[in-house]
Amino acid sequence: MLYTVINDQFIPAHEAQLHVSDLAVNRGYAIFDFFKTQNGKPVFIEDHLDRFYQSARFMHLDINHTRDELKALLRELMDKNNLPYSGIRITLTGGYADDGYTLAKSNMIITQQAIKVKPLNIEGIKLATYSHQRQFAQAKTIDYQMAIWLQPYMREQGADDLLYHHNNIVRECPRANFFIVTQNNEILTTATDVLKGIIRKQVLSLANTGFTIKEQDISLDDVLNCKEAFITSTTKNILSVTQINGRLIGNGNAGKITTALSKQLAVVIAHNTGW
Amino acid sequence: MLYTVINDQFIPAHEAQLHVSDLAVNRGYAIFDFFKTQNGKPVFIEDHLDRFYQSARFMHLDINHTRDELKALLRELMDKNNLPYSGIRITLTGGYADDGYTLAKSNMIITQQAIKVKPLNIEGIKLATYSHQRQFAQAKTIDYQMAIWLQPYMREQGADDLLYHHNNIVRECPRANFFIVTQNNEILTTATDVLKGIIRKQVLSLANTGFTIKEQDISLDDVLNCKEAFITSTTKNILSVTQINGRLIGNGNAGKITTALSKQLAVVIAHNTGW
Incomplete structure (x- = not known):
């Protein structure tokens, strides 16, 4: 049986409930973070906890656990659930508001689900563009x-x-950051008004392995003229983009630089798996 | 004891819960509507149900009840709870999504709470402006x-x-529409990209009682030069605005036209209370 943590309690996952007065249900007010486990060990745990605490602070939400207490809850959950390859989501809500509007004591929910190790998608994915700016990027x-x-x-x-x-x-994509490789082999990702993803951060750090990688705003024209494109996310790591709005990127296969970065990233992930 | 409806079940209000996999909790995906009851009768019920079904359709959410079935649930809830002066909220969520992302069978939650009949606020309220456009106005x-x-x-x-x-x-205000009265005694409310409130609609209908009332975009300059200002909402009906960004509107008291409209609105509300 799988467990879910609600605040300090371990609850059978299928019984994990929130009262309907929570501000997540009434006003869409909550933050979260999501990380993977591999071989029973968390990946980039410190980066994810950093961001979880930052998101909470920015949205005026109090976390009623120290970082060590939260880590202890995560370890205990992972022990109980015993899922070697999993995704763990920590959600922090606005809490049970009497008036349905004013922030109350936060509720924290930690869920864990198995993830399948998918075969590599060689062709990559197709994107459609849409004009939208997330309100709290x-x-x-x-x-x-x-x-x-x-x-x-x-x-x-x-x-x-x-x-x-x-x-x-x-x-950005709804759940991923976006990169292009220019005709000059520069690797660019938009600098502003995006969620700063953990894999995005790690890809930027690969600049020290010989790649030219920059945070720089990318226009739609830049995208049309790029050599390669890819997205990054916790679930997908690096995934090639082969079409945008029906137009091929490069030759429609995963590009050379994207593939080289993926290999480098795998090394970084291996070094950052564990507590 | 108060009851809450979840889907087709009447549940003691303090036990009304949703599983944490609901898309309201995970992705902030839900719509709702809210109406008042007076003397045990609903106010503008048809308008609110129209809008509830419209919001659901717009957001791709299915309501698993016909309008008559929903009304029967509302009547039964009102009978059980026996709160003559109340607010009733109907929430419709994205449902329990296995993948945490794809719309599932909607959950419907109906809650009822007593509302106090507050003494009229003669001075009116103070507003602060902020640049923001709601994403699904x-x-x-x-x-x-x-x-x-x-x-x-x-x-x-x-x-x-x-x-x-x-x-x-x-x-608009987060939970209310906004009107001004110009120096020429024209009553204006912004035409576009706002939630079309039920009281807003009813105030617009007062044009047939001799007022000049128009849907027309209002600039911040128009606001600075207005004679009176007020907001409209289900909980507040018409409420005078006496200051914006620290600057007095008119003489800082509820204006004559605002007061006259309030009296006319009270007549309309009396005529639209009941099933």
Whole structure:
């Protein structure tokens, strides 16, 4: 049986409930973070906890656990659930508000689910662009209304995911950051008004292995002229983008630099798995 | 004891819970509507149900009840709870999603709470302006992240509520529509990109009682030059605005036209209370 943590309690996952007065249910007010475990060990745990505490602080939410207490809860949950390859989500809500509007004592929910190790998608994914700016770009909030609302549009476009832009500057995918490789072999990812993903950060750090990698705003024109494109996320690591709005990127296969970065990233992940 | 409806079940209000896999909790994906009861009878029930079904359709959510079935649930809840003066909220969520992302069978939650009949606030309220455009203005979704996030800012400004604008065009308050009375005694409310409130609609209908009332975009300059200002909402009906960003509107008391409209609105409310 799988367990879920609600505040300090371990509850059978299928019975894990929140009262309907929580501000997540009433007002969409909550933040979260999500990390993977491999071989029973967390990946980039310190980066994810850093961001979880940052998102909470930015959104005026108190975490009622010290970092050590939270880690102890995570370890205990991982021991109980015994899922070697998993995704763990920590959600922090606005709490049970008497008036349905004013922040109360936060509720924390920790869920763990098995993830399958998928075979590498060699062809990569197709994106459709859409004009949208996330309202709190710097915090990982639960606001995915636009992404879910756009699912029928995305399917009509024959796309696998969305790419948001704002005033023609590319932002991000709903659950991933976006990179291009220019004709000069520069690797660029948009600098501003995006969620700073953990894999994004690790890819930027690969600049010390000989790649030219920069945070720099990318226009839709830059995307049309790029040599390669890829997205980064905790679940996908690096995944090649082979079409945008029905137009091929490069020759429609995963590019050489994308593949080289993936190999380097795998080394970094191996070094950052564990407590 | 008070009851809450979850889907088709009447549950003691303090035990009304949703599983944490609901898309409201995970992705902030839900819509709702809210109406008042007076003397045990609903106010503007048809308008609220119209909007509830419209919001659901717009957000791709299925309501698993016909309008008559929903009304029967509301009547039964009102009978059980026996609260003559109350607010009833119907929330419809994205449902329990296995993958935490894809719309599932909606959950419907109906809660009822007593509301106190407050003495009339003669002085009216103070607003602070803030640049923000709600992402799905035409639907009553649960996204109040900005409004709740701005509560400390609002208090710093000494304001009672916020007034959103976008590119200098006034939009709405987080939970109310906004009107001005011009120096020519024209009553204006912003036409576009706002939630079309039920009291807003009823105030617009008062044009047939001799007032000049128009839907027309209002600039921040128009607000600075107005004679009177007021907000409308289900809980507040018409409420005078006496200060914006610390600046007095009119002489700082409820204006004559605002007061006259309030009296006319009370007549309309009396005629629209009941099934």
